[in-house]
Amino acid sequence: MLQPFRNGAVVIAMVFVSGCTTYASRRVPDVGLPSRNVGGRMLITRRDQYQILLRDVVAAGDSLTGQAVGAPELRIAIALRDVESVAVREVQVIKPLLIGLAVYVITGLIALAGYNQGG
Numbered sequence: 353m354l355q356p357f358r359n360g361a362v363v364i365a366m367v368f369v370s371g372c373t374t375y376a377s378r379r380v381p382d383v384g385l386p387s388r389n390v391g392g393r394m395l396i397t398r399r400d401q402y403q404i405l406l407r408d409v410v411a412a413g414d415s416l417t418g419q420a421v422g423a424p425e426l427r428i429a430i431a432l433r434d435v436e437s438v439a440v441r442e443v444q445v446i447k448p449l450l451i452g453l454a455v456y457v458i459t460g461l462i463a464l465a466g467y468n469q470g471g
Contacts, residue, residue: 375439380432394418395439396430404428 375395394409396416406418406428416435420426 376442377437377439380435380438393421393441395441397436397438398430398434399436400434401436404430 392409393405393407394416396404396406396409398404405421406416407421409416409418411432414433415429415431416438417427417429420428
């Protein structure tokens with residue numbers, strides 16, 4: 353009888369781990385601002401819809417610069433006029449937790465229904 357509950361706990365953990373981060377849109381920095389750090393990881397969409405994932409992003413003058421994720425030796429600069437949108441990575445805790453809890457409860461109800469039917 354406890355096996356479905358253990359399976360439910362595994363499902364909760366998988367949902368929680370896989371769904372706890374997302375990218376949220378932010379305003380494109382203004383041209384001419386002093387150099388400043390604008391984000392840890394940033395998903396940048398250019399006007400041609402090409403997407404670039406950068407980390408340690410800095411806005412300086414008329415461009416965004418950062419290190420390419422997966423290629424730490426590669427530093428990329430993108431002109432702000434070519435940037436369509438920017439999105440920063442955010443951690444979401446509540447939504448995956450609620451989804452995981454719902455899956456766990458449904459799994460438990462199914463297990464109890466099967467147990468009550470003698471299955």
